[in-house]
Amino acid sequence: MKLAPVRSSALLEGNRLDARYFAAPAVRIKVVLQNASEVNLRAVGDYADVRAPSRFKRAYAAPGEEYVSYLRPYDVFEFLPPEADRLSLTRTQDLDDYRIQAGDLLQTCSGRNLGPLTIADDYLARFALSHDMIRVTIADEVDRYYTLAVLQSPTGQALLRGDLNGSVIDHITTDQVSNVRIPFIDSIRDKVAGLMREAVEIRGAARIALRAVVEGVNKKYPSEPAKPFREGWTVKASNLGVRLDAAYHAQHIGDLRDRLAAEGGVELGQAADILKPGGRPKLYYVGPEEGTPFLSGRQILQLDVVGAKNISARSVNKGSGYGLEKGWITFQADGRAEESLGYPSVVLEERAGWFASGHVGRAIPKDSGHTGWIWASMASDIVQQQIAALACGSVVDALYEPDLERILIPPLDAVDAKAAQAAWDDLSASTKKSAEAVKLVEATLQGLGI
Numbered sequence: 001m002k003l004a005p006v007r008s009s010a011l012l013e014g015n016r017l018d019a020r021y022f023a024a025p026a027v028r029i030k031v032v033l034q035n036a037s038e039v040n041l042r043a044v045g046d047y048a049d050v051r052a053p054s055r056f057k058r059a060y061a062a063p064g065e066e067y068v069s070y071l072r073p074y075d076v077f078e079f080l081p082p083e084a085d086r087l088s089l090t091r092t093q094d095l096d097d098y099r100i101q102a103g104d105l106l107q108t109c110s111g112r113n114l115g116p117l118t119i120a121d122d123y124l125a126r127f128a129l130s131h132d133m134i135r136v137t138i139a140d141e142v143d144r145y146y147t148l149a150v151l152q153s154p155t156g157q158a159l160l161r162g163d164l165n166g167s168v169i170d171h172i173t174t175d176q177v178s179n180v181r182i183p184f185i186d187s188i189r190d191k192v193a194g195l196m197r198e199a200v201e202i203r204g205a206a207r208i209a210l211r212a213v214v215e216g217v218n219k220k221y222p223s224e225p226a227k228p229f230r231e232g233w234t235v236k237a238s239n240l241g242v243r244l245d246a247a248y249h250a251q252h253i254g255d256l257r258d259r260l261a262a263e264g265g266v267e268l269g270q271a272a273d274i275l276k277p278g279g280r281p282k283l284y285y286v287g288p289e290e291g292t293p294f295l296s297g298r299q300i301l302q303l304d305v306v307g308a309k310n311i312s313a314r315s316v317n318k319g320s321g322y323g324l325e326k327g328w329i330t331f332q333a334d335g336r337a338e339e340s341l342g343y344p345s346v347v348l349e350e351r352a353g354w355f356a357s358g359h360v361g362r363a364i365p366k367d368s369g370h371t372g373w374i375w376a377s378m379a380s381d382i383v384q385q386q387i388a389a390l391a392c393g394s395v396v397d398a399l400y401e402p403d404l405e406r407i408l409i410p411p412l413d414a415v416d417a418k419a420a421q422a423a424w425d426d427l428s429a430s431t432k433k434s435a436e437a438v439k440l441v442e443a444t445l446q447g448l449g450i
Contacts, residue, residue, distance in 0.1 A: 026162020029155060029450055033183050036448045040186070044147065045178025049137040052109060052174050053098055056131055059091035068095060069126060073133045076106050076118055077304045079345050079427060080210050080379075087128055098128040102204075105136035105148055107160075107177055114170040115161045116306045119148050121204030123211065134177055145196035146189050149437040150182050152304075155445045188444050195437035199430045203303070206426035210379075213372075213420045217380040220414055221259070225252040247337075247389045256382050260408040269405025272363040272374055276333045276401055277321035280358065284312040295324075295356040297332035301345050303427065316355060324362070326352040327371045329378060333361035337397045342387035344378040346371060348428040350435075361399060370412070372420030377409035 033039050044050060061067035069083035087095065100106070102125040107117040110132055138144035150156040163176045233251035240249065247253075257265075268274065283294065291310030299305050316322045324330065328347045335341040344363070347354075356362075363378065365371050377383050386407050391397035 025158045029158055030162075030181070032448060032450050033181070036183075038185055038187070038448065040184040041181040042184055043178065044136065044180050044182060045175075047138065047140065047143055048105075048147070048178075050134060050174045050178045051137075052134045053094075053131045056092070056094065056098065058085070059088040059093075061086040061088045066090065068092075068099065068128045071100075071124075071127045071129050073108055073111075073130050074298075074306065076100075076120070076124060076129065076133070077116065077306055078301045079303045080123075080207055081127075082343065083127070092128075095128060098131065100124045100127050100129050101135070101137070103137070103144065105138070105144070105151070107134040107136060107151075107172075108132075109134045109173070109177075110171045114172060115157045116304060117148075117151055117160075118304050119144075119200055121200055121207065123204055123207035134172075134174055136177065141197070142190065142193040145193040145200070145437075146184070147182055148200075149192045149196050149434075149441050151180075152434070153438045153442040153445070155442060155450055156182075183445065185444055188440055192437045192440055195433050195440070199434035199437065202426050202433070203430040206423040206430065209419055209423040209426075210376075213376045213416050213423070214379045217376055217382070217410055217415055221256075221380065221382040221410060223256060223381040223385055226255060243392070245392065247391075250389060253386060253389045256385060257408050260382065260410065263414070264411040265408040266411060267405060268363065268374070268378075268407045268409050271367075271370055271409065272329070272365050274401040274404045275321060275362040275364060276360075276399070277358045281316045281320070281322070283309075283315045285309050286312045293351075293354045294322075295354060295360065297335055297357065297359045298340070300330045300332070300356055300360055301340060301343065303431065311355065318353075322355045322358070324351055324354045324356055325364075327365060327368055329363040329365070329371065329375050330356060331361050331363070331378065332359065333399045334359040334393075334396055337388045337391035341391055341397055342378070342384065342399060344375050346375050346424045348424070348431065350428065350431060361401075361404070363404075369421075370417065372422075372424065373412050373415050373417035374409070375424070376415045376417065376420045380410065383407060383409055 033041055058070070066089040067086035068089055070085045070087045071081055072084050075081040075084055089095065100120045102120050102122050104120045105117055106120055106129070108114055136147075138147060151160060159180050160172070160177070163172065163179070229250070229252070235249045243249065285291070288310050291312050293305070293308045294311045294315075295305065295308065299308060324347045326347055326349045329344045330347060331344045332341050342361075363374055365374055378387075387399065387404070390399055390403045390407070
């Protein structure tokens with residue numbers, strides 16, 4: 001239990017009676033910053049346009065109709081978010097209000113992990129985004145990248161989370177974001193902004209390169225069905241085996257596999273060892289300084305990990321199968337087939353030694369130089385459709401090693417594996433630069449007594 005005295009004048013000024021507001025770390029942080037002579041405090045709303053579009057009725061695009069790809073709020077934190085849906089270009093009202101603008105800061109405004117934010121790069125600018133995210137436009141480039149670094153730091157997150165509201169789900173409004181006072185420190189401002197600018201530019205270019213590699217595979221191997229699924233297909237009873245679900249026996253999937261086999265496709269199990277750790281270990285959660293990050297199936301897809309938990313060394317050992325190593329391909333092995341089940345990401349150098357749950361599958365390349373090939377193949381439509389057809393489960397869809405090992409992937413020479421690997425290396429460099437910027441901000445603020 002936290003106990004803290006509160007002056008009646010503070011109650012009146014804050015117009016709040018909830019204890020969480022007055023016991024939050026932001027209260028003490030604000031006092032320290034106010035008294036620090038090196039700090040110039042500026043409210044976000046004084047130099048930025050803070051806005052959130054209103055709720056809107058999504059008009060989904062019909063087959064063949066012009067569309068804009070759509071993302072949900074937390075999709076923007078992923079390495080390479082695929083479209084969650086397609087909005088009709090002509091039938092969606094005020095669509096331009098929801099298009100992502102490169103350079104805007106994107107701030108979550110509701111949810112249990114409220115606080116994380118990112119910046120829109122050229123890759124994200126091709127999407128429309130849900131109304132449930134605050135947009136912050138900062139004209140001055142140095143101010144923009146410096147603000148991003150501050151708000152991504154532990155101190156900045158504490159300031160953002162210091163004024164939450166909501167009886168069940170936490171919320172934050174545009175006014176509350178506008179009123180957050182950013183500590184500008186002249187001695188580090190330019191360096192921090194420069195590091196963040198480099199990180200964002202590298203990240204945007206890497207994402208576009210990765211998308212180009214996957215689109216190249218998709219163009220080489222069109223995956224549209226020869227005839228609509230509604231026309232049905234016939235399967236011999238002797239071929240049903242132990243599966244009765246229609247997707248597993250779809251003629252379209254058989255056609256995809258036949259084409260890959262004819263053009264030199266190989267089984268995934270020949271290129272990588274597939275691992276899905278069993279059991280449910282007892283986890284002991286600790287702070288970031290004392291433990292190692294333990295990622296969920298959603299978090300392994302995120303460039304900016306949201307709400308990562310850390311576990312102590314006694315929770316699981318390195319040889320338990322839950323560990324991660326550089327160059328491995330990870331994917332959700334339990335989830336929803338219509339969402340991110342089976343969609344891959346690569347373990348970056350800085351995440352080697354981290355852990356991930358038993359709901360995360362691992363494809364461990366048998367040749368360390370084949371990471372780019374295996375990732376791009378698994379991300380392609382022709383392989384994603386095979387993975388979706390394998391999913392089974394009455395409530396939660398699941399994937400299993402023996403099934404995944406038999407998936408056919410395009411041959412090595414059909415994929416620009418070097419470009420994919422280089423792009424993932426660039427993403428690693430990007431995360432290191434942004435982490436350096438955030439670390440510099442936080443170290444400087446800590447030096448002020450925060």
